[in-house]
Amino acid sequence: MTDTMTLDSYGRLIEPATLKIQRLLPGPIERIWDYLTESDLRRQWLAAGVMGRQxxxxxxxxxxxxxLTDPPGQRPADMSEEHRMTCTIIACDAPRRLVITWGEKQTGEVAFELERMGDKVLLTIIHRRVPNHDVLLNVSSGWHAHLDILVARLAGTQPAPHWDHWTGLRAEYERRLPA
Structure with a gap:
């Protein structure tokens, strides 16, 4: 693999309630780790929040x-301007692996794995225990859209309007991951 075009950018189910999505990113691995763990960098593509390592x-x-983007696009009526969620660190092996619970009730789990591939870094996100099909469509399109913003930030390019991109991706995931 030599560039992001060699990976299918769409997430896929690897188990009935487990989504896997990957991106090949420009390194070094420490830079990508910082974009996962440092609030000021993470807020540029996903969400803010000071993160411990233990x-x-x-x-x-x-x-x-x-x-996230300018312009942001048309936010769906059922989405709020701000969303907060408390997660817990399950495992942290810098700069290779970070595992967190997904939400306060710890009903899900997200693992971020980084692997050096020459001067690039393979980022793999595995979201486990997705509770239902509607949530699966939201997290699939959400991870995909947020990762596309990360790719643009790392490349120094302008990402597509977030909400418009997310809405299109959700429709595509509904086609790809039927109930």
């Missing part, structure tokens, strides 16, 4: 998706 440490993610 298992058992809580982190509150704060999504302000309207601020």
């Amino acid at each position: 298992p058992g440490t809580s982190v509150e993610f704060v999504w302000r998706n309207d601020e």
